[in-house]
Amino acid sequence: MGVRRRPGAFVLKVNPILCDGFGHCHELAPELVTMDEWGYPIIKKELTPFENVGAYESARYAVRGCPRQALNIERVNEK
Amino acid sequence: MLGSQLPRLLHGTPGTPLTLAQHEAAFAPTNPRADLLTELEASGLTGRGGAAFPTARKARLLAEQRGHHKFVVVNAMEGEPASHKDQTLLSTNPHLVLDGAEMLASIIGASQVMVCVARDRPALVNYVKRALHERERKSRRSVKFELHTPPWRYVAGEESALVHWLDDNESLPQYRPQRPTILKLDRHPVLVDNAETCANVALIGRFGATWYRELGTEQSPGSALVSISGAVARPHVVEAALGTPIRSILVAAGAEAMPQAVLLGGYGGTWLSGQNLDVPYDNAFLSAYGASTGAGVMVVLGREGCGLVETTRVVKWMANESARQCGPCAFGLPALGEDLTELSFATASSPAAFSRLVERCGAIDGRGACRHPDGVVRFVRSALDVFGEDVKQHLRGAPCGAIRSQKRYATVPMLEREEELIWE
Amino acid sequence: MIALTSPYLWYITRATGFVALILFTLVVSLGMLVANRIGGTVVGRFEINELHRSVSVVALVFLVIHILTTLLDSFVATGWFSAIIPFASQYRRVYVAIGAVAFDLILAVWVSSLLKVRVKNATWRYIHWLSWLAFASAIAHAYLTGTDAKRGVGLAVVAACALTVLCTASWRYLARPTRAAGRTALSPLAAVRKPAATPNPLRPSISSRPGAGTGTNVSPPSSTPFPRSPSPRSKKKR
Numbered sequence: 183m184g185v186r187r188r189p190g191a192f193v194l195k196v197n198p199i200l201c202d203g204f205g206h207c208h209e210l211a212p213e214l215v216t217m218d219e220w221g222y223p224i225i226k227k228e229l230t231p232f233e234n235v236g237a238y239e240s241a242r243y244a245v246r247g248c249p250r251q252a253l254n255i256e257r258v259n260e261k
Numbered sequence: 262m263l264g265s266q267l268p269r270l271l272h273g274t275p276g277t278p279l280t281l282a283q284h285e286a287a288f289a290p291t292n293p294r295a296d297l298l299t300e301l302e303a304s305g306l307t308g309r310g311g312a313a314f315p316t317a318r319k320a321r322l323l324a325e326q327r328g329h330h331k332f333v334v335v336n337a338m339e340g341e342p343a344s345h346k347d348q349t350l351l352s353t354n355p356h357l358v359l360d361g362a363e364m365l366a367s368i369i370g371a372s373q374v375m376v377c378v379a380r381d382r383p384a385l386v387n388y389v390k391r392a393l394h395e396r397e398r399k400s401r402r403s404v405k406f407e408l409h410t411p412p413w414r415y416v417a418g419e420e421s422a423l424v425h426w427l428d429d430n431e432s433l434p435q436y437r438p439q440r441p442t443i444l445k446l447d448r449h450p451v452l453v454d455n456a457e458t459c460a461n462v463a464l465i466g467r468f469g470a471t472w473y474r475e476l477g478t479e480q481s482p483g484s485a486l487v488s489i490s491g492a493v494a495r496p497h498v499v500e501a502a503l504g505t506p507i508r509s510i511l512v513a514a515g516a517e518a519m520p521q522a523v524l525l526g527g528y529g530g531t532w533l534s535g536q537n538l539d540v541p542y543d544n545a546f547l548s549a550y551g552a553s554t555g556a557g558v559m560v561v562l563g564r565e566g567c568g569l570v571e572t573t574r575v576v577k578w579m580a581n582e583s584a585r586q587c588g589p590c591a592f593g594l595p596a597l598g599e600d601l602t603e604l605s606f607a608t609a610s611s612p613a614a615f616s617r618l619v620e621r622c623g624a625i626d627g628r629g630a631c632r633h634p635d636g637v638v639r640f641v642r643s644a645l646d647v648f649g650e651d652v653k654q655h656l657r658g659a660p661c662g663a664i665r666s667q668k669r670y671a672t673v674p675m676l677e678r679e680e681e682l683i684w685e
Numbered sequence: 686m687i688a689l690t691s692p693y694l695w696y697i698t699r700a701t702g703f704v705a706l707i708l709f710t711l712v713v714s715l716g717m718l719v720a721n722r723i724g725g726t727v728v729g730r731f732e733i734n735e736l737h738r739s740v741s742v743v744a745l746v747f748l749v750i751h752i753l754t755t756l757l758d759s760f761v762a763t764g765w766f767s768a769i770i771p772f773a774s775q776y777r778r779v780y781v782a783i784g785a786v787a788f789d790l791i792l793a794v795w796v797s798s799l800l801k802v803r804v805k806n807a808t809w810r811y812i813h814w815l816s817w818l819a820f821a822s823a824i825a826h827a828y829l830t831g832t833d834a835k836r837g838v839g840l841a842v843v844a845a846c847a848l849t850v851l852c853t854a855s856w857r858y859l860a861r862p863t864r865a866a867g868r869t870a871l872s873p874l875a876a877v878r879k880p881a882a883t884p885n886p887l888r889p890s891i892s893s894r895p896g897a898g899t900g901t902n903v904s905p906p907s908s909t910p911f912p913r914s915p916s917p918r919s920k921k922k923r
Contacts, residue, residue, distance in 0.1 A: 198587035198630045199436045200806055204722060206731040218624050221722075222588035247731045249719060251801055251809075 190259040191229035194241050198222075200252035210247050211240035229258055266476055269484050270460050271500045273353045278388045281395040284356040289467055291360055298324065298368050301462065303470035305482045309346075310336060310420070310455030311527060311556040313544055316462065319441070319452065323369040326443055326450040331371035334427070334446075335362045337378045337385075337456040338411065340418030341527040342578075343558045343671065346486035347456040348385055349498040351378070354460075355392035359406065361459030364466045366404045369452055373405045377423055380410035415528075415582035419631055420444060420453040422584070433584050434631035457486055457557070478504035480545040485557055487542075489514040491524075491670040492563030501542060503554075508538040511561065521562045522647050524671065526555020528575050529636020531643035532568060551643060560671050567661045568648035571671045572641065573601040579637050590634040593625035597641060607655040615656060619645070694758040699833055701751035703842055706827050708744035709791075710846040712737060713820050717857040738798075745795060752788065780830035783822050790819035820850060 194214050196207075203221035207214075214230065214237060215223045230237045245253045272287060273279045279287065294300065301317035308314045323331065335358060339347040351358060362374045376393070378385050386408070393406050409427060416422050417432035424444045426432045444451050454462075461483060465473050474482045481503040490496035493516040501510050507525075512518055522532045531552040533540075540546050544553050562568055580594035600621065603614035618641070626638045645652055651661065715737035724730040752768045769789055771782035797804055797812040804812075824847050833839030 195438060197436050197438075198589070198628060201588065203588050204719075204730060205725060206729075206734060209725070209729045209731045218589065218593075218628075220588050220592040222592075222628070224624065224628070243731075247734060249734060250806060 188232040190257060191231045192238065192241065192255050192257050193227065193229050194225050194244065195254055195256050196223055196225055197252045197254075200250045202250050202252075204249050206247045206249065207244040207253055211237070211244040213237055214241060215244065267484060267502065268500045269464055269476070270350060270357065270457065270486060271353050271498070272357075275349045275353045275498075278352055278392065279354045279356060281356055281392070281399060284354060288357070291364070291463075291467060293364075293367060294466060297364055297466055300465055300470045301368075304465045304473045305470075305480075306458070306461050306465060306473070307481065307544075308455055309457035309461070309485060309557060310418075313553065314441075316454065316458055319454070320365060320368050322441060322443065323450055323452040326369075328450050330373070330449045331366075331369050332446050332449060332451040333362050333366045333369065333371045333374045334420075334423060334451055334453040335359075335374065335376040335456055335459055336418060336420060336423055336453050337376065337389075338413070338418035338423060339379065340413070340415040341556045341558055342415075343488060343490050343524075343560050344527060344556050345488045345490075345496070346498045346557050348382065349488075350457055350460060350486060351385055352388050355388055356396070357460045357463045358456045359392060359396060359459075361461065361463035361466070362406075362454075363404050364462050365452060365454060365459065369450075371404065371452065373407065375407045375409050375427060377409045377411060377427075379413035379417070381413040386410055415579065416584050416631065416633060419633075421631065423453060424451055433586060434633070436630040476502040478541070478543050478545070481543045481554075485542075485554065487514075487557045487559055489516055489559045489561065491559075491561035492517045492520055492566075493561060504541045504543045506539050507533070507542050507559070510542060511538070511559070516559075516561045517563055519564075521564060521566060522568055523562065524560035524571075525552045525558070527558045527636075528579055528671075529633065529640055530555045530558065531639060532562075532572075532647040534647045551639075551646075562670050566670050567605070567651060568644055569601065569605045569651055569655060571669065572644040572648075573598065573605045574669070575671050576601055576637060576641060579633070579640075583633060584631075587629045587634075589625045589628040593621060593628075594634060594637055596621055597625070597637065601641070604652070604655055607658050609658070611656050611658070615652065691758075694754045698751055698754040698758065701747045701754065702827065703833075703839070705744055705747040705751055706823055706846055707842065708740060708747060709820060709823060710849050712741045712744055713816065713850055714853045715740060716816070717853050721857055721860055722862050741795065741798075745791070748788065748791065780826060784826035784830060787819045787822035787826055790815045790822065794819065 194207075194211070201222060203223075205217060205221055205223075207223050207225075208217050214226050218224050230241075232238055241255055245255060273283075298317060298320060301320060304317075306316045308316055308319070337347045337351055337358070339345070359374075359376070362376070366372070366374050376389055378389055380386065389408055393408060396406065411417050411423065411426045411432055414432055416434055417426065419434045421435040421437060421444060422432045424446050425435055427446055444453060461473075477483045484500050484502050486498055486500050487510060488496070488498050489511065493514060495515075497514065499510065499514050501513075507523065508518065511520070511523070519535060520538075521535050523535070523538060525531055525533050525547070531550070533547075533550055533552050537550055540550065542554060547553055560571075562571060576594070577598040580598045583590045583594055585591040597618065600614040600618040604611050604618065622638045622641055625634050627635055629635065654661065715733055718724070719730070719734050719737055722730065724733050756768060768785055769792075771785045772778055793812055794816045797809050801809055824843060827843045827846075828834050828840075834843045
């Protein structure tokens with residue numbers, strides 16, 4: 183797949199206006215997303231390297247699974 | 262007063278705006294400068310709306326945008342209830358503000374200026390209408406002016422909310438993940454600047470950056486309008502050179518010389534303890550206390566007041582002013598208000614409320630689309646810091662007399678039913 | 686042009702029609718479960734969402750078979766375009782038209798969902814609401830067009846599907862989750878609670894009156910600190 187060879191890292195970002203607190207992101211990517219007491223996601227702010235394939239795949243599932251399309255993956259190139 | 266070269270902005274009598282003729286008699290007529298952007302950069306003017314972003318940098322960003330139709334928006338919404346500076350400025354000399362807007366329009370290449378004043382202030386709307394009418398008759402404009410009157414709300418003064426209102430008739434702040442983002446009004450780039458900033462631009466455009474820098478400090482040049490309320494005989498607006506010690510400003514305004522604390526910046530700002538009031542009114546110095554000049558607001562907390570009670574009232578009002586687009590703000594801010602109420606009343610559940618409060622502040626911070634929840638969290642944290650002794654008292658179950666006395670200092674606009682704050 | 690006159694085509698049409706109806710009932714019900722935030726403990730919420738998406742694919746497959754077998758069957762002259770253009774069929778014009786309307790709407794919902802990343806959220810939601818209309822048309826089409834649906838097991842199935850969706854819809858409305866009200870509520874079911882009263886800045890609460898703000902910097906119009914010509918000032922007052 184070539185994912186392991188990609189340099190840099192990513193961070194999951196949420197559009198708080200679109201987010202409606204469905205919670206699918208927390209179920210799909212628990213290592214990146216926790217829930218606050220009102221059902222809205224608290225997303226890890228630290229960068230996750232692409233080598234962490236499990237986390238990256240979880241992030242992609244979360245982006246695809248969000249009913250409001252509120253998530254996106256932001257790539258950060260550590261050059 | 263506060264500098265022999267003052268007043269610069271508040272030149273005239275508030276409530277009796279200068280006519281165009283008087284304005285042109287008092288100030289030199291505008292000679293369009295070709296190097297206006299360079300002068301602005303040299304002057305180091307920062308925005309007076311609250312964020313203190315360098316005005317020249319913003320203008321340059323807009324000037325570099327491609328597009329035939331650009332807009333300039335003069336933000337005189339003044340969403341802060343404790344702030345009256347823009348109203349005072351527009352009721353004293355609206356033409357200074359409009360001159361500045363015209364200059365900014367010429368810098369970025371805009372053909373239209375939209376002046377936004379809250380429709381709940383009919384007197385102000387009339388002043389601006391009259392001023393625009395006078396300019397129209399003079400017909401010396403290459404720029405078209407329009408007056409818009411959004412309804413007054415706290416977030417309506419936020420620049421993305423204002424542009425959204427002009428576009429879609431709803432004052433909803435927008436999500437801007439990358440800063441700086443160019444705001445778009447109907448797909449055209451738009452420059453939003455506070456009314457006081459525009460007035461400063463007008464002065465720099467006339468008299469140059471060197472003159473402008475004669476007042477103020479190296480990092481914060483010029484003068485600023487400050488709205489003082491709370492423990493004053495009469496709340497009003499003063500103009501002070503940046504860098505003046507805060508205590509001098511308070512004394513000049515007739516406020517209590519040794520107050521408990523002063524709320525700086527606005528309802529999303531920070532408290533400054535009464536012992537630290539000799540710090541210069543300058544962001545470079547205030548940042549050491551975690552404070553900033555913000556929207557030029559000082560609310561003075563008198564001796565008989567309780568900082569926690571004032572904070573609670575303000576937070577509950579700010580929670581109601583949320584646009585409710587984002588969960589953490591919509592649900593989190595009322596929760597903060599509830600916890601603060603429990604803390605203020607010094608009941609048995611106060612310690613639990615206090616720990617919940619601290620935890621929730623950490624959870625809400627930075628998770629909204631705009632900076633509204635961040636401001637409230639910063640405000641609450643500063644209250645817990647500055648009024649630490651009071652917090653300890655309240656936690657011990659010994660509230661101060663302020664709860665029972667009706668003395669209140671912060672102006673919190675009345676809700677129809679103060680208990681019915683939000684929702685389900 | 687393939688023109689088959691086998692009774693089996695007719696049987697397949699009717700059978701796949703019923704199966705498609707049942708599956709779409711399931712899809713609509715699952716969609717309502719997603720919207721009401723069901724799950725999170727035993728079943729994951731994302732699982733119900735995925736089920737909703739997958740079952741809709743299967744349902745569409747059966748629907749397509751239903752349509753193809755109808756078109757291929759020359760025993761009833763429906764014409765090739767009657768599937769997507771209402772009133773193009775000669776056979777039972779109105780009832781097949783209703784079916785065509787249902788199919789068009791389902792196609793719109795499906796395509797917009799496939800392109801969900803490209804489409805704006807509001808647009809996608811408005812199109813998705815058409816699925817209610819699509820389902821109603823499907824029920825009407827099944828009852829009116831079907832030779833089986835007017836009595837016996839066929840009627841029971843159609844009635845059961847309609848009843849299921851009605852009951853689930855009432856539950857969807859009654860058990861809807863609390864929403865942060867105040868913004869443009871896209872759903873008419875969201876309990877939009879406006880904040881209490883637009884505060885009047887000129888009407889203070891208990892504290893001192895703000896007034897319109899009267900400045901103390903009253904200077905007579907004649908004196909001005911402003912230079913008439915740009916000249917440097919020596920004094921710098923703090």
